[in-house]
Amino acid sequence: DAKTTQxxxxxxAEGRAANLPCNHSTISGNEYVYWYRQIxxxxxxxxxxxxxxxxxxxxxxxIITEDRKSSTLILPHATLxxxxxxxxxxxxxxxxxxxxxxxxxxxxxxxxx
Amino acid sequence: NAGVTQTPKFRVLKTGQSMTLLCAQDMNHEYMxxxxxxxxxxxxxxxxxxxxxxxxxGEVPDGYNVSRLKKQNFLLGLESAAPSQTSVYFCASSYSVxxxxxxxxxxxxxxxxxx
Numbered sequence: 001d002a003k004t005t006q007x008x009x010x011x012x013a014e015g016r017a018a019n020l021p022c023n024h025s026t027i028s029g030n031e032y033v034y035w036y037r038q039i040x041x042x043x044x045x046x047x048x049x050x051x052x053x054x055x056x057x058x059x060x061x062x063i064i065t066e067d068r069k070s071s072t073l074i075l076p077h078a079t080l081x082x083x084x085x086x087x088x089x090x091x092x093x094x095x096x097x098x099x100x101x102x103x104x105x106x107x108x109x110x111x112x113x
Numbered sequence: 114n115a116g117v118t119q120t121p122k123f124r125v126l127k128t129g130q131s132m133t134l135l136c137a138q139d140m141n142h143e144y145m146x147x148x149x150x151x152x153x154x155x156x157x158x159x160x161x162x163x164x165x166x167x168x169x170x171g172e173v174p175d176g177y178n179v180s181r182l183k184k185q186n187f188l189l190g191l192e193s194a195a196p197s198q199t200s201v202y203f204c205a206s207s208y209s210v211x212x213x214x215x216x217x218x219x220x221x222x223x224x225x226x227x228x
Contacts, residue, residue: 034216043117043203043219044156087155091215101205101217103155 004088009108012082018075020107022088025069031091033064035073036103037084044087044103047073078111085109115139117220119204125226126194134189134223136204144207145187146171146217147179149200156203162187163210194227201225 005023012018024033034049048055048062050071055062061074075082087106120135136145143164148156158171162181176198178190187206191198201224205217 041222043205043222044217046216046218049216101156101158105155 004090004104006086006088006104006107008105009110011110011112012075012078014080014111014113015077018078018082018109018111020073020075020086020088020109021070022073023070024088024090027068027090033062033071034089034091034101035060035062036087036089036101037082038087038106039081039084044101047086078109080111080113083109083111117204117206117218119202119220119223121223122221123224125228126191127228128195130194131190131192132194132225133191134202134204134225136187136189136206136220137185138187138204138206138218139185140206140208140218141184142206142208142218143184144210144215145181146205146207147177147187147189148203148205149173149198150203150222151200159189159202194225196227199225199227 032049032051035047036044038044048057048060050062050064064071085106085108087103117138146161147159150156157173159173159177160168160171160179162168165184168179168181180188201222203222204220207215207217209215
């Protein structure tokens with residue numbers, strides 16, 4: 001799976017949009033971008049994923065650049081409950097090695113009242 | 114739906130003791146996984162299962178055994194606990210592993226301390 005780079009931490013004011021960047025410059029054509037988050041002491045939670053088109057669901061939007069070398073997760077109206085570590089993961093199905101989600105250090109998002 | 118549940122939530126063992134962690138999912142998922150997370154680190158895959166009756170080793174399988182006798186349950190066993198196995202254990206399940214379809218759903222975790 002391609003390596004990802006994320007800022008270690010970010011702050012966001014409550015009610016504002018939180019934009020979390022991820023760099024994945026070595027991504028290959030069949031690799032998807034996944035986002036998970038982990039709220040303190042809880043299990044990771046799936047947020048969204050995409051291949052090359054922008055995606056939106058009830059939790060967030062995912063914007064992938066045209067060259068697919070980077071992406072941005074957008075939480076449109078951040079609340080205090082969105083304070084968590086956010087992980088950007090790039091992966092593809094490639095046999096036995098594809099079962100593991102490789103979590104890096106992620107971005108710790110702090111939503112400030 | 115309860116999703117993925119784990120039993121117990123907390124446990125303290127002495128070195129050499131054994132225990133079994135239970136994971137259950139009610140989403141009819143084929144794939145199940147056991148991860149461990151050490152402080153300040155990401156998750157590492159211990160074992161996984163691609164269906165009832167099948168299991169396979171992940172990144173860090175030593176010291177653990179698993180069984181998947183029923184589709185909805187995935188058990189993780191520690192035969193002789195060691196302090197190095199102090200960690201938070203997460204179970205997860207997914208419908209598929211195909212690209213774009215393998216979002217994993219996680220349980221709340223089991224916090225294990227081995228003295």
